[in-house]
Amino acid sequence: MTTTAKAGSAPVLSRRALNRATLARQLLLERAAMPAKDAVHHLVGLQAQNTKPPYYSLAARLDAFEPRELSELMAAREVARIVTMRSTIHTLTADDCLALRPLVQPVIDRELRMFLKRAPGVDPDEVAKLARACVEERPRPVKELRELLQQHWPNADPRALATLARCTLPLLQTTPRGLWGESGQVTLTSSGSWFGRPEPVPSPEETTALLDSTVLRYLGAFGPASVKDMQIWCGLTRLRAAFERLRPGLLVFRDEHGTELFDLPDAPRPDADTPAPPRFLPEYDNLVLSHADRTRVAPPEYKRRTWCGNFTYCILLVDGLVAGIWRLEQSAKGDRATLTIEPFAPLTRGRRAEVREEGARTLATLSSAASQDVRFGEFYGTKGQ
Structure with a gap:
């Protein structure tokens, strides 16, 4: 249900209306007849702390989905597992692995600073240089990478050294880990090496443009949403300026508590009484992790x-x-x-x-x-x- 609190104010979206709008964006009101790769792109990645959740996520969202479809995309290096939003592992398309990893570097830097305290005297740039040479020679198990780094800093916390490598480099998890029906330890390499493409080093202007486009993609997958909602989703802070740049092209609503919500003009906002069928979602699904107020779901x-x-x-x-x-x-x-x-x-x-x-x-x-x-x-x- 959409109401208006008073003349001239933004329309108010009820909690149930927000629920139905979010479910529609998340492909959970009706299963979508789209390829798995398109779904991974539309959803701006799938939470992948464990190996099975991305498959469970798509099984709930796509018509005629078969796990081998996503598995084949991983084997073909068209999607991969990498730390991005909230400094957690996501399954993303190759394009998004390369683009979003530098965008969320400020989030990962917070983790970097924490682990630097456990590795006094360690130069993170030197860690990155040594780790890159190691993992680009061939994908390396975490234990092997840790041992190599410890040869140079024998008194540092081994776990901290491996984490510094992950925080300073765009390291992704290589297959066979993550393939459906297969098992494998975590092995790491750089995104550029895995995809055979240059790792972008965006200019400030390019970063601003990428952030703005990511705001629009977030609204397309999780909106209507507030500035704080998106900050919860990605882990970045101070995103108000991006929303203000985009405000002229967005619709503005408020929730029942008066929080300002932004949305794409052409995004679906189904009637609050639209039926919502049962769905089975994995642990850590982004549906329930991507808003400051999770009560919409x-x-x-x-x-x-x-x-x-x-x-x-x-x-x-x-x-x-x-x-x-x-x-x-x-x-x-x-x-x-x-x-x-x-x-x-x-x-x-x-x-x-x-x-x-x-x-x-x-x-x-x-x-x-x-x-x-x-x-x-x-x-x-x-x-x-």
Whole structure:
């Protein structure tokens, strides 16, 4: 629902209207018939702290998605895993790996400064020079890179040295790690070496232009949104100037608390009553990590129920909101797969049927096991549903 608080003021978007708009941008109201690479670009990357979440993300968003499609893109070096937004690992297109990594360097510099305190006397530029020569000779396991650096700084914290290398260089994780159905330790090389393309060193003017285009892409994938929302998403600060440059071409709204929200004029803003089907999302999905006020998708009463210490569960959306958790387990032989759903509150018979149907579709996409089972488990008082 969109209302106007008073004459001349920006229209107010209800929390439910914001929910539906965000779901539409996130390809979660209807599955999109687009290639996986286009989806990765549209979503400005997929959270990839672990190897499976990018596949789970696309299974929830794309029509007829098959995990091997993303895996083949990784093997062909058209997408890759690299630290970018919020100084966390994302799966990005090759173009975005090269462009966004220098854009978010100020975010990574905060981590760099923290680890420099654990490596007194270490010159980060020298670390970068040595690390680049090492990983461009061939992709290196983290342990091997750490040991090489420690030969030069034997008294420094080994973990700090490896982190300094990652913070000073655009290091990405090479395959086979991240390929569907395969395992492999983390091995690193530079983005320029992996893609066979120069690593950009943007001028101040180019950085400004890239930041402005990234604001527009963020709004296209996560809007309507505030300045603070985007800062939460990427980790950068002081982004007000970019939004002000772009203001003449944007629409302006307010949320129910009066926060100013920006949006693209032609972006979808569905009616608040638009049905939102159940969806199974991975842990750390950017849907729930990319706004200062997460209540547009995550009810406050469930805030602590999706986390256990520093670990977060895979989440279930019902009517567009976080409503439970889920897990997928396969037998050692791979012949049996079980998807267990644990709602936070009792579901109506109709909702339960919809969730089960979506669970079966998700399981069929993510597993080739001959025996597949969707079950409802118990979580936070749901016993006896």
